[in-house]
Every structure is written in structure tokens, then in C-alpha cells.
Amino acid sequence: MDRFDRKILAALHENARISFAELARRVNLSAPAVADRVAKLEQAGVITGYRAQIDPSRVGLPISCLIELTVKHLEYYLVIEQIRNTPEVIECASITGTSGLMIKVAVDTMPSLQALIARLMQFGDTKTSIIIDMPVSPRMPALQQDE
Numbered sequence: 189m190d191r192f193d194r195k196i197l198a199a200l201h202e203n204a205r206i207s208f209a210e211l212a213r214r215v216n217l218s219a220p221a222v223a224d225r226v227a228k229l230e231q232a233g234v235i236t237g238y239r240a241q242i243d244p245s246r247v248g249l250p251i252s253c254l255i256e257l258t259v260k261h262l263e264y265y266l267v268i269e270q271i272r273n274t275p276e277v278i279e280c281a282s283i284t285g286t287s288g289l290m291i292k293v294a295v296d297t298m299p300s301l302q303a304l305i306a307r308l309m310q311f312g313d314t315k316t317s318i319i320i321d322m323p324v325s326p327r328m329p330a331l332q333q334d335e
Contacts, residue, residue, distance in 0.1 A: 189331065196222060244278070252292065252319040253319060255305065267289075268289075279292035
């Protein structure tokens with residue numbers, strides 16, 4: 189990956205809907221060269237998809253939380269499947285430490301959160317933290333520079 193690829197990734201991370209012509213202007217390459225590089229980045233699995241970022245509070249889900257779930261004696265992969273099928277869950281990470289899973293959820297009301305926690309408690313112990321602010325929004329990781 190060279191400096192052009194890093195510039196392309198940064199521009200796409202900022203706005204995935206950017207045209208190849210505009211992307212080419214930003215990175216100082218031709219549009220066909222940029223299209224070829226983007227295709228190669230996709231084929232290599234560097235670019236894994238394109239998504240619209242949605243603010244849950246603007247669609248009626250003002251309460252966001254992180255829930256640590258320590259999976260007890262139940263089959264771990266069955267719990268994962270249940271979590272995948274829980275619509276309030278917007279992200280889930282398998283983590284090290286005493287908790288097995290870190291689950292990010294978005295709900296409309298405190299009673300909805302309480303009901304969700306009650307459902308999750310059947311799988312193990314939970315610890316819930318309400319998100320009050322995101323001082324660092326999701327961003328692209330720092331990429332290594334050319335030697």
C-alpha cells in the first residue's frame with residue numbers, strides 16, 4: 189500500500205459516495221487509475237464495504253449503551269446467534285478479560301433498555317454503561333507510511 193492508496197482510503201472514509209473523478213482530483217491520479225486502485229483494495233479485503241452512518245438519536249433511539257456480558261455455562265456460539273438476532277444490538281465485540289462480549293445497543297426508552305438487559309441476563313452477568321458522549325467518533329486507523 190502506497191501513499192496514493194492511503195489517500196484514497198482517507199477520502200473514502202470521509203465520504204464513501206465520492207465520485208472517481210473527485211477522488212482522482214484529490215489524490216492527483218486519473219479517474220481510471222483511481223477506479224483500478226479501489227477495485228484492488230476491495231479485492232484484497234482492505235475495503236470491506238460502504239455504509240451510511242446513522243445517528244440513532246435522530247431515528248427515535250436516543251439511548252445508547254455498552255453492555256458487558258459475561259457468558260456463563262451456555263454455549264458461547266448459541267449466545268452469539270441470539271445477540272445477532274437482537275434488533276437493539278448495533279455492534280458486538282468478543283473481548284478479553286472477565287467479560288466475554290461488549291455489546292453496543294440503541295433503544296428508545298429506559299423501560300426498553302431494562303427489558304433488553306433482562307433478556308441478556310439469561311445468558312450471563314451484565315454490566316451496563318450509558319453512553320453520554322462520543323468525544324472520538326469512528327475513524328480510520330493510522331496507516332503505516334512508505335519506507
